[in-house]
Each structure stands twice: as structure tokens, then as C-alpha cells.
Amino acid sequence: MDIQTATEKLTEFERKMYAYAAAQSALYWDASTFAPEKSAEGRGIAMGILSGESHKLMTGPEIKEVLDTIEQAGDAVDRLTALRAAEAARQYRRLTCIPQQEVIEFAELKARSMTAWETAKANNDYKTFAPYLQKLVEFSGRFARYIDPEKKPYDTLIDGFERGATAAELQGFFDAIKPPLVELIQMVAKSPKAGAYKQLQDRINARSFDTQKQRAACREIAEGIGLDFSRFNMAESEHPFTTGPNTNDVRFTVHYHQRNPASAVFAALHEGGHAAYMLGIGDELMYTFLNDGASSAMHEGQALLYENHLGRSRQYSRHLLGILKRHFPGELSDVTEQDFYQYINISGPSLIRTEADELTYCLHIIIRFEIEQMLFEGDADIDGLPRIWNDKYTKYLGITPPDDAQGILQDMHWADGLFGYFPSYALGNAFAAQLYAAMEKQTGAGAHIAKGDLGPAADWLRDRVHRYGMTKTAREIIRDATGEEFSPDYYIAYLKHKYEELYG
Ligand SMILES: [Zn+2]
Secondary structure, eight states: OOHHHHHHHHHHHHHHHHHHHHHHHHHHHHHHHTGGGGHHHHHHHHHHHHHHHHHHHSSSHHHHHHHHHHHHOOOOOHHHHHHHHHHHHHHHHHHSSSOHHHHHHHHHHHHHHHHHHHHHHHOHHHHHHHHHHHHHHHHHHHHHHHOOOTOOHHHHHHTTTTTTTOOOHHHHHHHHHHHHHHHHHHHHOOOTTTHHHHHHHHHTTOOOOOOHHHHHHEEEEEEEEEEETTTEEEEOOOSOOEEEETTTTTEEOOOOTTTOHHHHHHHHHHHHHHHHHHHHHHHTTTTSSSSSSSSSHHHHHHIIIIIITTTTTHHHHHHHHHHHHHHHHTTTTTTOHHHHHHHTTTTOOOSSGHHHHTTTTTHHHHHHHHHHHHHTTTTTGGHHHHHHHHHHIIISOOOSSSSSSTTTSSSSSSTTOSSSSHHHHHHHHHHHHHHHHHHHHHOOHHHHHTTTHHHHHHHHHHHTGGGGTTSSSSSHHHHHHSSSOOOOOHHHHHHHHHHHHHHO
8 A cells, every 4th residue: 555545544534433433422412411311222222333333443454554554654754644643553552452352241341340330339338349340450451461561551551541651650740749738638627717618608508599590600601711602512411521523513511500509610611621622622633533632631631720720710710700790699799709719619528539629639539549559560459448448538538438338439430440540630630730830920811810811821721732632742732831841849839829828
């Protein structure tokens, strides 16, 4: 095959893969937002066929020849084509190096494990889930060795979400943030101000906030952060998420709680960060394999930057309160700017990761990372994991889960065979802090944000982060955008500054 043909075929091949992904994304969106209850079976059949066909296409003999031709061409192909082919090759390798029979067995095991996990969680009975966890770890470890026999299995699993990252690197990151985080959390727990903040929170959440008005406020927020409604739309679902097959078609969902308006508002900002990233990817990457975020952590980092660094900042919170007061003049009439800032930044240790605040969140991740490491280093006693889990919660967060449903059984990730994903959530926080600090230094965006103008911040992020899609790694983006290597120092400084001022 000549280079010209190979390049054309790569484009054709990417478009076909795009078509499958677009159809699956639309079905998923439909299922989560509008589809009637009994539509599940028919959709399941369609989803199964689509994923089977895309898998066949992605692992077929023709793609191999195309990718080999482009790889061997070296400098004869342009950089973008080489990068597209390299990403396709990475996916091809991950999909084809595992024997087909084991892929099927793993899919079946995951389906059974999810059911077992649901039952175990409902009955607070870890013992019935433990044998499944054991098997899931064995399968994942074996798959990792198929993908790269030279690497430690846990490193390969992490690399699946965070290209190039290793457990040792993440260990260094967590070692740097753990002591200051634990110290800050202890300071917050002992703070005499904590009681008053809690009363304030209870006082606001005791009021009723009409969900129709919340919807209008969230739309205004989405417009305010610059999401272009000719290419973007929003709806409602049980759990917020963002999806979109291409840069002209991005959507997110939120969920409205009558007693807690902050929940939908910050979900809109979080998903808005994901959406801004997807909308900002360069046009030249449309319908290619590179039309995605640089890594899971960089994607999460954009969401957290909008949710926390912008959304929960003093500057933006003033503007945000203004929007909310227009929609809820009576409900919020007695809430001052200072009250509101405290209300949206309340911190305290909790048992459940998904309900954790900005300060305590990373400790939930550190606990999962440490346990995953034990699982893949082979020195974990599966039956003894609940005790290890509980001991870590006691030691790091100062609270002990009363049962396994609120402890080790709370997340679905492991039951779904997802190992190595959790660290991305924490790393995203640190990426966001370093990017925000550089943006502020280079553009003084904070002063504009105080006036409700997010333009300079959004432009900087699009120019330095979003437009590159997957053509740069997360580390390269950090280095090029900030002029420095990745460092957790910005994240620690940000948290110290914020929480010492709030609770000190
Ligand atoms: Zn997210």
C-alpha cells in the first residue's frame, strides 16, 4: 500500500469509527434523558451490534496495513497524520493483544460482578463481592501484561487513562499533597467557625428552590461561561454528564434538587468545563482519533477549573449570587456575598467520595489509589480490604465508616473492572490549580471574572489547552501553557490560601 492510499484510508476509517461513536453517543444521551422505560431492551440490541461492528473494524486486517504503512513512512507523512495513526495504533494494540476468548469472559465477568456488587451494597455484605473482586483483579492484571509485558500491570492500567503516567509518579504527587491536606482538614475540623457555617448551610437548604427557575439560572450560567448554544445544548438526567460526538455537537445534563440549588449550579459549571474543552478542540481534529481531551485528568482538570477555581472563587461567586438573586429574589434576599461564599465553600470530612467537598476530595482518591496499588502489587488480602479501607478513613479523614456499604462498597468502578482511573480525579485538581495560576499571572483574568466577564479566561484556556485535543500529552500542555513542568505546589498553595482564610 502506498502512503497516499494509506492516508486516505486512515481518514475513511476514522470517519467510520466516528459514525459508530456518534450513534452510540446519541443512544446513550437518549437513554439518560428522554427514552421511555421499556426502550432499554431494543436499545441494548442496537448498542451491542454497534460496538461489535466498531470492534471488528478497529481490529481488522486492513487497518493494520494502513497503520504499518504510515508508521514506516516516517517523515514522509505530516505530523498530524503521524499522530492520528499513532493513536489508532495504540488503540489497535490494546484491543488485539488480548485473546478474543478472554475478552468475552471478562465482559461476562463484569456483568456478573456489577450485579453482585449491587446486591452486596444493598445488603451491606462485602463477603459476597470479594470473590468477584479477586477475579477482576486477576483479569485486569493479566490484560495489562498482554498489553505490555515489560511494564508493571498497574502502570499499564494507569496509562490507559493517563498516557505516560506511572504509579511511582502518582505516588510522588500524592506524597506531596497528603500531609498538607490532612493538616488543613484537621484545622477545619477544629475551627470554631465550622458550626456557624453549618447553620448557614442548613438555613439555606431548608428553603425550597423551584426547579424551573433553577433550570433558567443554569442556562444563564452556561451562556455566561461562553458555551455557544448553536453548538451546545443541555438537559436533565439522574447523574450529570457531558457527551458530544464532535466539536459542533456537545451536550451536558444536570440534576435539580429543590432543597439544594448549589448542586445543580456547580454541576453546570463542572460539566460546563468539560463542554468548553470539547467545544474548543481545533477544527482540523474533527472526526479524527485525536478529537478528545489530552487525558482523563486534563478533562477532569478543565471541569474542576470551571467548578472550583472559577466557580467557587470570591470574584465569580459575587457574580453568581447576582444571577441567583434575579431568579430567587425572595429565597435569597437575606444572603450576603460573604454568606454565599462561605455557603459554597463549606468543608468537612464525609464518608462518600461523590459527596465530598473540594478540600477533602483528594483524600478519598488517595485511599483508593493506595488500595489499588496493593491489589496489583499482589500484597493485598482481599478479605481484609474493608478493614484496611476503614483504617485509612480513620487515619486520614478522622471518621470511620459504620458499614461496608458506606465504605469499600460505595463506588461502582472496581465492579466494572475500572482500575487505575481514580488517580485522574486528583491529578485533575492539581492541573487546574497550576493552569489557573498561570492564566491569572499572564492575563489578570480574575479582575474580569469579578465583573462576570469570563472571556479572557475562556480565550486563554482555548488557546493554551483546548484546541490541541490529543495532539499534546497532558504534561506537554502544562509545560507549554505555564512555562514550567507539572508541580503540585500550586494546588497546595491554592488550598492553603483559601481554607486558612475561611476557617483559620
Ligand atoms: Zn467530570
